[in-house]
Amino acid sequence: MDKLWLIIKREYLTRVKRRSFIIATLLTPLAFAVFFVVVGLIFQYESDDTRRIAIIDEGNVLKKSMKDEKNLYFKFVNDVELDVLRDNFDDFDYDGILVIPRVKDLMSKSYTVYYYSEKQPTLDIESLIRERVREGVKDYKIEALQLDPVQLEALDTKVSLEPEPIDESGQDASKLTGAIAAGIGGLMGIIMYIVVFIYGMMVMRSVMEEKTSRIVEVMISSVRPFQLMLGKIVGVGAVGLTQVAIWAVLIPTVVLISSLVFGFDSNTQMEMAQSQAATDINPEDAEAMIALAIEEFNSLNWWAILPLFIFFFLGGYFLYSSLFAAVGSAMGDDLGEGQSLTIPITIPVVIAFYIMIVAIQAPNSSLAVWSSIFPLFSPIVMPARLAFSPPLWEVVASVVVLAGSSVFFVWLSGRIYRVGILMYGKKVTLKELGKWMFYRD
Amino acid sequence: MSSSILSLDNIVKTYDKNVAVDGVSFEVPKGSIFGLLGPNGAGKTSLIRIITTITRADTGTVFLDGEKLNSRHPEQIGYMPEERGLYRKMKVGEHLLYLARLKGLSKEQARDQIRHWLEKFEIEDWWDKRVEELSKGMQQKIQFIATVVHQPKLLILDEPFSGLDPVNTNLIKDEIHELHNKGVSIVFSTHRMEQVEEVCEHIVLINKGRNVLQGKVVDIKNQFKKNLFRIEYEGQLPPGLEERADIVEQSGRSLTIQVSEEGRSNELLQYLLQNGVFVHAFNEILPTLNEIFIRQVKE
Numbered sequence: 005m006d007k008l009w010l011i012i013k014r015e016y017l018t019r020v021k022r023r024s025f026i027i028a029t030l031l032t033p034l035a036f037a038v039f040f041v042v043v044g045l046i047f048q049y050e051s052d053d054t055r056r057i058a059i060i061d062e063g064n065v066l067k068k069s070m071k072d073e074k075n076l077y078f079k080f081v082n083d084v085e086l087d088v089l090r091d092n093f094d095d096f097d098y099d100g101i102l103v104i105p106r107v108k109d110l111m112s113k114s115y116t117v118y119y120y121s122e123k124q125p126t127l128d129i130e131s132l133i134r135e136r137v138r139e140g141v142k143d144y145k146i147e148a149l150q151l152d153p154v155q156l157e158a159l160d161t162k163v164s165l166e167p168e169p170i171d172e173s174g175q176d177a178s179k180l181t182g183a184i185a186a187g188i189g190g191l192m193g194i195i196m197y198i199v200v201f202i203y204g205m206m207v208m209r210s211v212m213e214e215k216t217s218r219i220v221e222v223m224i225s226s227v228r229p230f231q232l233m234l235g236k237i238v239g240v241g242a243v244g245l246t247q248v249a250i251w252a253v254l255i256p257t258v259v260l261i262s263s264l265v266f267g268f269d270s271n272t273q274m275e276m277a278q279s280q281a282a283t284d285i286n287p288e289d290a291e292a293m294i295a296l297a298i299e300e301f302n303s304l305n306w307w308a309i310l311p312l313f314i315f316f317f318l319g320g321y322f323l324y325s326s327l328f329a330a331v332g333s334a335m336g337d338d339l340g341e342g343q344s345l346t347i348p349i350t351i352p353v354v355i356a357f358y359i360m361i362v363a364i365q366a367p368n369s370s371l372a373v374w375s376s377i378f379p380l381f382s383p384i385v386m387p388a389r390l391a392f393s394p395p396l397w398e399v400v401a402s403v404v405v406l407a408g409s410s411v412f413f414v415w416l417s418g419r420i421y422r423v424g425i426l427m428y429g430k431k432v433t434l435k436e437l438g439k440w441m442f443y444r445d
Numbered sequence: 446m447s448s449s450i451l452s453l454d455n456i457v458k459t460y461d462k463n464v465a466v467d468g469v470s471f472e473v474p475k476g477s478i479f480g481l482l483g484p485n486g487a488g489k490t491s492l493i494r495i496i497t498t499i500t501r502a503d504t505g506t507v508f509l510d511g512e513k514l515n516s517r518h519p520e521q522i523g524y525m526p527e528e529r530g531l532y533r534k535m536k537v538g539e540h541l542l543y544l545a546r547l548k549g550l551s552k553e554q555a556r557d558q559i560r561h562w563l564e565k566f567e568i569e570d571w572w573d574k575r576v577e578e579l580s581k582g583m584q585q586k587i588q589f590i591a592t593v594v595h596q597p598k599l600l601i602l603d604e605p606f607s608g609l610d611p612v613n614t615n616l617i618k619d620e621i622h623e624l625h626n627k628g629v630s631i632v633f634s635t636h637r638m639e640q641v642e643e644v645c646e647h648i649v650l651i652n653k654g655r656n657v658l659q660g661k662v663v664d665i666k667n668q669f670k671k672n673l674f675r676i677e678y679e680g681q682l683p684p685g686l687e688e689r690a691d692i693v694e695q696s697g698r699s700l701t702i703q704v705s706e707e708g709r710s711n712e713l714l715q716y717l718l719q720n721g722v723f724v725h726a727f728n729e730i731l732p733t734l735n736e737i738f739i740r741q742v743k744e
Contacts, residue, residue, distance in 0.1 A: 010546055018534060218530030222591065225497045225524040226547040228516075426499070428528065439461065444503060 007227045008235050015210075015239025020246060029247050033254035037262040044263070055099045055129060060086055063106030066140040076129065078102075090120060100125060102133065107141060110148055115141055184300045185391035186364040192313055193360035193388035195248070200320055200353055200383065203244040204328040207237055208346070211332030211425070220425045229422035233333075234414065237325050244321065309390045315403060320383020322410040324349065330417035333424030334432040345434065356384040367392040376402050379409035416441060449508070450475045450599050450630040451496065456505035458491050465491040466502070467654035473599075473632055473647070475510075478625055480641040480662075481634040482734075483651035484742055489634045490527065492651070493603055496632075497524045509599065520549040523597035527604040527634075529588050531576045538572035541591055548595035555594070562590040566616075582610050589617055593624065600624060600631045606640060618644070638735035648734070650741060657741045666731045669740075673730040674710055676700045676717070683720035689713055701730070 019025055054075045061068070061082050070078040079098075081089070089101050100121035107115065117137055119125055125133070146153055167182075211233070214220045223232055331345045359381055363372035367389045376386040376398060386394075386402045423440040424432070451473040458466040466488045473479040483489050494500045496507055498519050507514040509521065532540060538559065545555035563569045566586055576584060585608070593600065602621075606614050621644065625631055633645055641648060641662075648665065650658040658665060677699050686692070686702075690713055694701040704710050714727055 007547055010543065014543055018532075022534070214532075217533060218526075218528040219532055221499070221526040221528055222524070222530070222544070222588075223547070224499050225522070225526070226519055226544065229499075426494070443460065444501065 008231050008238075011227065011232060011235025012239045012242070015236050016242045019206075019240065019243045025243070025247075029250050030254075033251060033258045036255050037258040040259050041262050053126075056097065057100045057102055058084075058089060058096070058098045059102045059104065060084065060089070061104045063104070065104055065107060065144045066137070067144075069140075070136060073132065076132070086120075093122075099123070104137065107144060107148075110145055182392075184297060184304075185367070188301075188304070188391040189364040189367070189388035190361070192390065193357070193364070193384050196316065196320055196384045196387055197353065197357045197360075199244060199248070199317060200324045201350075203240055203321060204325045204349075206243075207240050207325040208328035208332035208335075210236055210240065211329050211421070212335050215333065215335070215425050215428075224422075224425070229425060230418040233326070233329050233418055233421045237322060237329060237414070240325065241318065241321050245317075248317075304391055305393070312390055312399065312403070313387050316383045316387045316406065319379075319403075319406040319410045323379060323383065323406070323413045324353065326410075326414040326417035330420035330424065330437065333421040334427070334437055345432070345437070348434065352380040353384070356381040360385050360388045364388050364392075367394065373398060377405055379406050379413075382406050419443070448475055449473055450510055451479075451632065452508040452511075453492070453496075454506045454508070456492065456495060456502045456507065458488075458495060458500070458502050464654055466495070468505070469649075469651060469654070469656050470505075471649040471656060471659050473630060476625070476628050476630055477647050478621070478631045478633060478645050480645035480648035481632055481651065482636065482638070482641060482648055482738065484636055487636075487651045488654040489636075489651060490603060491654075493524070493526075493601055493632075493634060497522055497601060520595060521598050523592040523595065523600045525588060525592040525600075525602045525605055527607060531584055531587060531591075533575070533577040535576055536572070537574050537576060537579070537587055540576060541587065541594060544591045545594045550595050558594045558596070559590070562594060566590070581608070582613050585609055585613050586616070589620065593620075598629060600629055601634070602631065603634045604637075605633065605635075606637070638733065638738055642734050650738060652742050658737070662734070665737065666734075669732045669737045670729070671732070672704045672707060672710065674702050674704065674713075675726070675728045675730055676702065676724060677726040678717070679723040679725065680721055682722060683716070685716075689716060698725075 054077075056077045056079070058079055058081045059066070059070060061080060064082070066080075068080045068082075070080070072078060086101065086103060089096060089098070093101075100119055103118040103120070105117070115137075117133070119130075119133070145151075146156060214223070214232075220232075227235075327349045328346070331349065334345060356375070359371060359375045363369070363375065363385050366372060372385065372389060373394075375381040376389055376394070382402045383406065386399075386406075390399075419441045420437050423443050424437075449472040453472075454470050456466050456469045457464070469488070469492060481489055481492065491500070495502045496509075496514070498514060498516065509518050512518075535543070541559045542552070542555050545558060546552065550558065560569070563571065568583075568586065571579070571583070571587075576587070579587070592602075600621075605617060605621075609617065621631060621633075633641065635641060645662055647661055648659065649656050660668075673693065679698060682700070690702040690704045690709070692700065692702050702713070704713060710727075710729070714724065717724055
């Protein structure tokens with residue numbers, strides 16, 4: 005135990021004290037902040053391209069009402085002939101001519117307006133014009149058909165679905181529960197995916213370095229190969245936890261500071277996205293949504309989710325990093341040669357990632373359920389499902405299977421590792437790795 | 446207490462279907478410098494890995510100082526592998542401290558020992574240097590210190606001089622002798638015979654996983670000697686010489702002869718002196734270990 009502790013300490017301290025670690029740990033949140041600021045600025049960017057559009061409203065459908073926008077000006081020129089405008093287009097200083105023909109058939113559901121210009125209308129101008137004309141034509145038809153606008157307004161019913169539990173003691177979900185859970189689940193899944201790769205690879209590289217620098221035989225004349233491998237895995241895992249913990253504090257802090265400094269918050273982006281997607285949500289609705297989202301976020305059972313997340317973090321990390329250690333031990337001095345050995349490890353990780361994406365859309369599908377029990381997938385899939393409050397038995401099954409399998413895989417990798425680290429100058433195949441497991445000590 | 450520091454009894458080790466060690470037995474007398482010899486691939490490293498508890502023998506037993514080999518024993522063994530290296534990013538002091546503590550030394554003991562060795566090699570100021578800043582020769586000194594820092598009673602050196610520059614070779618040879626004088630038993634594994642002849646008292650010769658030859662170097666040489674003698678002389682050789690010995694080679698004033706059996710050399714010398722030959726030198730030509738080695742391996 006003493007020796008294991010010495011190894012863990014060395015593996016941890018040499019990494020944490022390394023300049024590259026300190027830089028990566030501090031720069032990543034900074035990179036997030038820069039990304040955040042840049043995205044914010046892009047969203048805030050508005051076209052500085054001024055457009056002036058002449059409107060010829062032949063049937064007076066719009067009743068000369070077309071509100072100007074920033075950088076976009078409309079002028080009704082109903083008494084000017086289109087041909088005159090087109091012939092003297094350059095003199096008039098307009099960027100486009102919008103021709104709104106008479107509404108010939110009040111019952112027709114389609115209607116076409118014409119836009120003359122040298123340049124194609126931009127997408128936002130096009131959609132703005134279509135929306136305005138649609139409303140204008142609607143009002144025009146209401147008037148012409150002598151309908152009651154209030155009654156018509158009442159026809160347009162907004163429907164929302166409120167999920168309710170069958171059992172009264174069950175957790176009450178709101179219409180946002182699914183979306184919030186998907187967001188959190190996706191984020192957790194992605195973190196797991198990155199953790200497995202970054203720190204698993206770190207273990208693999210470190211095993212290879214010990215082998216190529218020829219320190220490994222000196223080491224295992226003092227400690228058992230298994231202790232050396234386990235010490236490395238635990239040490240690097242502690243480095244990973246340290247780094248993730250620092251990021252968990254620093255990234256929100258830096259993002260908050262940068263949003264204060266640059267004067268926009270994440271809600272602006274959300275609102276902008278919303279206002280483009282659905283123009284009919286009014287600001288009060290949006291605010292209510294955000295309040296509900298925050299409430300939903302807070303109502304999640306974080307006391308269960310966070311410890312479970314840490315468990316899956318460790319379980320997945322132990323399972324995969326031990327496999328990476330086994331492969332690293334089999335690699336010779338030539339990194340490229342052994343690269344193909346990592347493929348059997350990376351494939352399940354990538355598959356798990358895609359299953360995770362499907363699972364946050366259908367968290368109770370049988371694919372999601374079985375993948376969150378299968379130990380090679382569960383470290384990525386299960387954290388993504390945690391926010392959907394999966395049934396208890398599934399969580400327990402997943403935890404038990406993962407705990408058992410990580411112990412098994414660490415043991416199995418140890419069997420490969422002890423042979424691999426002493427094997428030099430030989431190109432190793434997967435089949436041989438399999439044989440090594442059965443070598444006697 | 447056993448008279449042997451190390452005793453191997455019928456060790457067998459197979460990898461896959463490949464028999465690396467096939468029933469090797471030998472004893473290393475306490476306090477001796479012992480040569481474990483054999484061509485490349487003979488099974489030397491496999492044996493050493495068993496002795497250092499890196500691997501385990503399939504069958505057979507190893508005794509260290511009379512005790513069956515167990516997991517506490519590595520702390521009494523200092524092993525310098527043929528393939529040796531250091532953590533490049535670590536500082537010399539912390540590196541040695543780490544290795545020493547893994548050998549069971551307390552922090553204080555380890556620090557004292559490391560100071561002692563660094564002073565001995567006059568490299569005290571290397572404590573805070575990174576390993577990667579050191580030249581290869583400098584790293585070899587550190588590797589040697591790492592091997593002996595925990596004061597092992599058995600030192601196992603696998604091809605210790607491979608890759609050493611002449612200065613370090615001498616330095617390490619001196620240290621080996623000094624440790625030997627202090628009573629440390631040393632196993633020396635190599636395929637370079639001339640090194641063995643210089644330092645070893647006992648040897649075992651391994652080939653294809655079996656021991657071919659073992660014993661005291663002097664005894665082995667006697668066992669394989671062909672009763673050859675070189676005589677340097679002045680004067681006329683007596684005509685009856687050829688009846689008493691075979692003349693193998695004759696050039697100028699130098700003569701190589703072979704006598705039929707051990708004691709005959711004295712009679713021959715006497716005969717030469719009686720017949721008025723002036724003898725400058727009369728030497729027995731013993732086979733070198735290299736010759737014995739090659740002959741045995743070829744058989």
